[in-house]
Structure formats: structure tokens, C-alpha cells
Amino acid sequence: MxxxxxxxxxxxxxxxxxxxxxxxxxxxxxxxxxxxxESHKKIPGAALQLEKINAQTxxxxxxxxxxxESITRVADEIIGDLGKLCRSIPAExxxxxxxxxxxxxxxxxxxxxNMCDAEVIQIALxxxxxxxxxxxxxxxxxxxxxxxxxxxxxxxxxxxxxxxxISLVQKRVFDPNADNNxxxxxxxxxxxxxxxxxxxxxx
Amino acid sequence: xxxxxxxxxDDSPTMRRIIINTLKxxxxxxxxxxxxxxxxxxxxxxxxxxxxxxxWNMPEMDGLAxxxxxxxxxxxxxxxxxxxxxxxxKDDIVQAMKAGVNSYIVKPFTPDTLKxxxxxxxxxx
Numbered sequence: 426m427x428x429x430x431x432x433x434x435x436x437x438x439x440x441x442x443x444x445x446x447x448x449x450x451x452x453x454x455x456x457x458x459x460x461x462x463e464s465h466k467k468i469p470g471a472a473l474q475l476e477k478i479n480a481q482t483x484x485x486x487x488x489x490x491x492x493x494e495s496i497t498r499v500a501d502e503i504i505g506d507l508g509k510l511c512r513s514i515p516a517e518x519x520x521x522x523x524x525x526x527x528x529x530x531x532x533x534x535x536x537x538x539n540m541c542d543a544e545v546i547q548i549a550l551x552x553x554x555x556x557x558x559x560x561x562x563x564x565x566x567x568x569x570x571x572x573x574x575x576x577x578x579x580x581x582x583x584x585x586x587x588x589x590x591i592s593l594v595q596k597r598v599f600d601p602n603a604d605n606n607x608x609x610x611x612x613x614x615x616x617x618x619x620x621x622x623x624x625x626x627x628x
Numbered sequence: 629x630x631x632x633x634x635x636x637x638d639d640s641p642t643m644r645r646i647i648i649n650t651l652k653x654x655x656x657x658x659x660x661x662x663x664x665x666x667x668x669x670x671x672x673x674x675x676x677x678x679x680x681x682x683x684w685n686m687p688e689m690d691g692l693a694x695x696x697x698x699x700x701x702x703x704x705x706x707x708x709x710x711x712x713x714x715x716x717x718k719d720d721i722v723q724a725m726k727a728g729v730n731s732y733i734v735k736p737f738t739p740d741t742l743k744x745x746x747x748x749x750x751x752x753x
Contacts, residue, residue: 486642494649544653544739547646551736554640555714558685598639598685603714603735611716611734612741618718619732622725 458581461574465587468571475560475567486553493543500540507533551605558599632750633676634659637668637694638683638712643735647681647712647742654743665694672698677707679746684713684724692727699728708749712737 511519511529519526578586634656636647644661651659660675662668664686671677680698684691691711698704711724712733721732730749733741 483642487645490642490645490649497649497653544650547649548736548739550642551646553642554638555735557640558714598687598690600685600714602717605736607716607734607736612737615716615721615732615734618721619725622722626725 454581458578461577461581462587465571465574465578468567468574472564472567475564479557479560482553482556486550489550490547493547496543497540500536500543503536504533507536555603555605558601558603561599562601562603632656632658632678634679634681635662635668635671635675635677636660636681637662637665637686637691639664639686640683643683650739650742653739654746656746665689665691665697668694669697672704679749680707680709682709682711684711684715684720692723695724695727695729706753708753710745710749712742 507529511526514525575586634651636644636651636659638644638647638661644663648659648661651657660671660677662671665682666689668680668682669689682691682694686694689697691713695709695711698707698709708730709728710731710733711729712735713720714735715721716734724732730752731745733745
């Protein structure tokens with residue numbers, strides 16, 4: 426009888442330990458899963474932020490293009506008006522005042538320089554398309570992380586796991602290697618390869 | 629040469645504007661635009677184009693599929709096609725050339741590169 430009592434007490438003790446240790450395990454699981462669930466919840470915000478950056482750079486690029494188009498249009502008008510002005514000056518007068526034509530040519534040259542600068546600015550805005558592709562790639566990576574976090578939550582919570590967040594990433598095709606600063610000789614190398622291929626393919 | 633009717637195909641509105649403006653500065657004023665290969669094919673049904681400039685990475689129908697579709701039609705066998713893309717891996721260029729692209733430009737490009745390639749393609753025809 427004493428032996429049975431000891432055994433029961435021993436089992437009770439073990440059960441108590443087991444309960445305590447299970448509580449610890451549950452606490453540890455919560456410590457582990459809470460940050461996962463928290464990170465999981467933050468994913469759409471991160472994806473949306475990338476979309477927002479993309480939309481804003483697109484908008485800014487268009488505003489810049491509007492400006493460069495306007496500069497070019499005005500420059501064209503100035504060159505046209507200068508031409509008209511020069512043609513309207515009587516030959517006698519311009520012969521007596523050669524500096525007039527010289528000044529007109531200098532103005533035209535400066536206006537043309539402005540047009541070239543506007544073109545350089547516009548061409549530099551290609552960064553928007555390239556950055557947009559890089560952001561799309563980052564969005565896909567975030568989407569992948571969300572899937573992995575969701576898989577982890579499924580392991581811990583089964584059917585009670587939070588639902589897979591519907592991807593807020595705008596699906597866009599992109600080149601993951603898109604680069605704003607390719608090597609200076611990239612186009613040259615491409616040209617060489619193109620020529621080589623043309624010869625091979627018999628064009 | 630300046631009377632060419634050009635179709636610029638790119639899903640990025642910024643890139644389309646840059647390409648069109650660069651072409652206009654170079655004297656090519658007759659330029660139409662399409663947002664992807666499918667849109668471009670639809671435009672080619674209604675209009676005759678003398679020159680195509682296309683991106684590669686686009687939704688619906690990408691540049692490579694577009695070039696393949698164009699070259700599949702006899703009437704477009706000689707139509708000049710210039711690919712302008714960020715993709716510069718050797719295998720990509722090989723694929724594009726096999727599909728029937730006449731020349732290949734890597735983004736970001738310079739206005740001179742675009743003008744030179746157009747002239748080069750036209751001279752070789």
C-alpha cells in the first residue's frame with residue numbers, strides 16, 4: 426500500500442514536472458511564433474511601400490520629361506525666331522554691324538546647348554524603368570518570404586494559422602539583373618556578339 | 629529615311645516617352661507606341677510600320693514572343709526590328725538574334741547609340 430502511495434506521488438510529481446515543462450514549451454513556442462506572426466502581418470506594408478516608391482518615381486520621371494519637352498519646345502521656338510530676326514535685318518545694316526550676326530549665332534549656340542542638356546536629363550530618366558524592375562524583383566522576394574513565414578505558422582498552428590496574405594505585389598515582368606550602371610563597354614561587347622551571330626546565322 | 633513609320637513597344641510609359649522623344653529629335657516624327665507584344669501585333673493589323681523598336685520584358689506577350697510572331701508572317705520577314713532591353717546575358721542575345729532581331733541595344737542607352745543602330749539597320753537592307 427505504501428509502495429502504491431509512493432508510486433502515485435512519484436507519478437504526480439512527474440506529471441507536475443511535465444506540465445511545467447509543457448508550459449515552458451508553449452511559452453517558447455509563443456516567443457518564437459509571435460515575432461513570425463508579427464513579421465507576417467508587416468509584409469503587405471513592405472510590398473505596398475515598394476509599389477508606392479515605384480509609382481512616385483514614375484510620376485516624378487514624367488514631370489521631368491514634361492519639363493525637358495517644354496525646354497526643347499521653347500528652344501526650338503527661340504532658334505526659329507532668331508532665324509527670322511537675322512533674315513529681317515537688312516544686309517547693309519548687318520555689314521555695318523557684324524557683331525549683330527555674331528551675337529545671334531552665339532545665342533543660337535547656347536540655346537542648342539540647352540537642348541542637348543535637356544536631352545541628357547531625359548535620357549538619364551531611364552533609371553526609372555530600371556529601378557522599377559529592381560523594385561519588382563524585391564517585391565517578388567518579399568512575396569517569397571511571406572510564403573515561407575506562412576508555411577512556418579502553418580506548422581505551429583495548423584488550421585488556426587492566419588490566412589495566406591493575398592499578394593499585394595503588382596505582378597510585373599522584370600529582369601532581375603537590370604542595372605543602371607552597366608560597364609562602359611557593355612554595348613560594345615553586345616555589338617561584337619551581334620556581328621558574330623549575324624555571320625553565323627548568315628544574315 | 630526620315631519618313632519611316634516606327635512602332636516603339638515597351639511596357640514602361642517613361643521608356644516609351646524617352647524613345648519617342650529621342651526619335652523625334654533625330655528627325656523621325658512618325659512614331660506610334662504599344663505597351664506589349666500583344667498590343668503591338670494589334671496595331672500592326674491596322675497600320676503598316678517600317679521599323680520596330682521593342683523591349684524584351686513585357687506583360688501579356690514579351691519581346692521575344694512578339695519577334696517570333698512577327699517573323700512567322702511572310703510579309704514581315706524583312707521588317708527591321710531593334711531590341712532595346714536591360715538583358716545583356718549572352719544566351720539572351722543569342723535567342724533574340726535567332727528569333728530574327730536585326731540589332732540589340734542595352735538599356736540605359738545613349739541617343740547616339742539608338743540613332744546609329746537605326747541607320748546601320750537601314751543601310752544594311
